[in-house]
Amino acid sequence: MHWLFGDQLGPHFLRPAEGSGLTRDTPLLMIEARSVFRRRRFHRAKAHLVLSAMRHRAAELGDRITYIHADTYREGLDRAAGKRRVTVHHPTSYAAVRLMRRLPQVTVGPARGFLVPMDDFAAWADGHSGRSLRQEDFYRWVRQGRDLLMDGDGPAGGRWNFDHDNRRPPPRDASALPVSAPYRPREDDIDNEVRHDLDRWVKDGDVSFVGRDGPRLFPASRAEARAALRRFVEHRLGAFGPYEDAMLAADPVMSHSLLSSSLNLGLLDPAECVERAEAAWRAGQAPLNSVEGFVRQVAGWREYVWQLYWYFGEEYRHSNVLRHTAPLPGWWNDLDADDVRAHCLHTVLAQVRDTGWTHHIPRLMVLGSHALQRGWDPAEVTDWFHRCFVDGYDWVMVPNVVGMSQYADGGRMTTKPYTSGGSYINRMSDLCGRCGYRPGDRTGKHACPYTAGYWAFLDRHRARLEHNPRTARAVRGLDRLADLTELRRRARTCGDAPP
Template sequence: MKPRWLFADQLGPHFLDSPDQPVLLVESKAVFRRRAFHRQKAHLVLSALRHRATDANTRLVRTETYAEALTEPVSVCHPTSRAARALVQRLPDVEMLPPRGFVTAPHDFVSWAEGRNHLRLEDFYRFARANHDVLMDGGEPTGGRWNYDADNREPPPRRMDVPEPPAIAEDDIDAEVRADLDRWERDDGIEFVGNDGPRRFPATRREALARLRHFVQHRLPAFGPYEDAMLAGDPWMAHSMLSPAINLGLLDPLEVIHRAEQAYRDGSAPLNSTEGFIRQILGWRDFVWHLYWYFEPEYRAANELRARRELPKWFAELDADAVGARCLSDVLKGVRDHGWVHHIPRLMVLGNYAMQRGWRPAAVADWFHRCFVDGYEWVMTANVVGMSQFADGGRMSTKPYAAGGAYVNRMSDYCKPCRYDPKVRTGDNACPYTAGYWSFLARHEDALRANHRMRRPLQGLHRLDDLAVLVEQEAARGSRAP
């Protein structure tokens, strides 16, 4: 049996043909020279690789490039980026197998997608539910509804009454990784962003399974109603925090889905929480994976709104202390200190602000890729370019996810103590999200006029008596931190 070359995001047993198959792991320093990754992301990836290398029949090669380590015939599962796939195709004696670590097969997605004018998550999700018999009762969705979004948009409670996820106990491998990263920074000129800190996410399958069990038992019941809410000082809330482990390949998404569905069938988790969680994995995760390959390679450079500003230094360097807007400061601090915040801060605080200011979408996507512990090119391309920045003109979403301070105020506890007022558009205490929202609409009115979901906001734009002042104010703000 050929050894199986596992990339660092393919570390689980479902990437092998048998438990005793020989494994080759490659730790390439060149990967960390090319981009300034978050320090905690680099730690997590290296820790996961080195922990996996302690398994039987496993060999880890530490080298500058992947090619230097490939000295014998191997097989490899389809990689998760175009660059990695091109590398595999160039190397002699490497057999590339179909992808693993996702639920819907590529040919099934293509069959579903072909001939459609628009590709929408909800349509794909219903197809995937029926095709994989997930939360189905015969031919009908469990509970009679496909989607429980209406039950999962509650504003935040004063505090989340859920237990903390199990702590990670670092070991000698983590200490070695931390020492190596210190040395790379000091001696090799390799740069990182963000703060170092204790490892918060699983680097082994055992840790990942423990997190999965704890989430399903203790946090899944509270997940649904508050999945779109934000609380200052509580970055985790009832979220699973499983995306880093799934994206490292430590968990098979199907086993995660089945554990959640079983909790509902056993009566230990409500349907709205279970459906909302499963939609994120069976629906959204698979959807953006397939879109990465289905759309043309040039998709990641899409820029339909012609946003050309570069990321300001305070944002690129995660300088949360330079920001006065409480929501943006707290979320940026979460990225700086943890390399993770949940999906609503990503979309409605970070992405929303970037789109309002016209930052270059490819640069925003690269920032998310580098700064999040669960960030990979396939994850961030459609998530950021398509959904967050609307740079594809609506190929995968129905409207820009632009919102003013009223949204942040409704879905968080950020606004009351903030120096800015979400109801004010101009002046010293104008909320940068409220002002930015109307300025964004004014700049892109022509491009958005044909979108029926933007009709009412654009009508509201022309009822503003201070629009000229607002646009001038936002132009003067430039790249300054709010």
């Protein structure tokens, strides 16, 4: 019997391979354990998506699969398999790996759903011993190894990275963005069943959720995921690159693919995503800068985050070199956007509340930056992102939040903290125009909380950041601030109130 987890739902998880124990006739098992939803207060849309995807996959597999509703994984395994031998693909979290090791009848095989075997990455990383494991170096290595966007021995177009071409601010007229609407699925009887079950669990007091449960916005089946990929490549990829770092209040999706949840559920194989994007470029259907930007997200960043999660080890999640220990306030944990006056944070937090999703720049430069400036505990921030995003998993959020967003590892993953004043948000979005705060003001009644927070953060960590080549110049700017005393006072008194 082979056990499929809820993030191993695509056909590439069932392909027979030597040593896997899988054949075309191997009986399959899937366990829906309610205890998962007791451990964390997940976003309701995320719980709905995961359960809908699992049940859709079970319906597709028919009599071949045993689908168990259980209180815990161990209970479900005992009921379905007893002492029978069970195989699994490598799980996607340390907690799941520990559980598998405690189950004597379970044999864990290699991971699937990623481009690079973990042993190959470890060998590459060990070869960089004493040097930074730069994502750009890894990205080039992956492209060379998979002959991805290559012209002979060199990169397509003569450049490895078109990031410089992909930093345009949004058009002044939001309606001028040249992009078709994204793929959106239609709910069915399985979704109705999931919603009924979640309502019952809440009514019974068994679990609780955050966020709103609107219509399902993301694919829950292989067919839906393929349709979403096809629509993105054929109708949206061309406009993706230039505006991938821009933000619009009325259009949180813009040109983004919305494929992260499908990739992380295993409904899509990353290889098919990047290969289809490359084929569009070679056919003259999408510009190279957009295709390279998308390939970099999947074959570069997503793959890099997965590999670092395992390479750095489980203790990495506890990194906290900045010694940030403030707890997350209640309004943040409850996604209470209505109490937030700062228009950018209000808008993005409302997007999370209503959909369980925003794209990478609001995550990093609005949500993550605010948490970093306030000095919130990075472990709590990581857990919040895990719970509140439909594409959030432990392996996704530990490196993304601990390493990049909160700089809690002191630079093992990135070369500087990713935070800014309001000027960056003003330049890259239309979110500041309707705000009562002014992005250029550090103090006073119209002081932008991001501008004030940025300088207070630099001041608080001056001793560390003044020696970093990428932050030293900004730190020297502290000595030119006539209002530094007022900034420090503001930082001490802001507390955990929403800005």
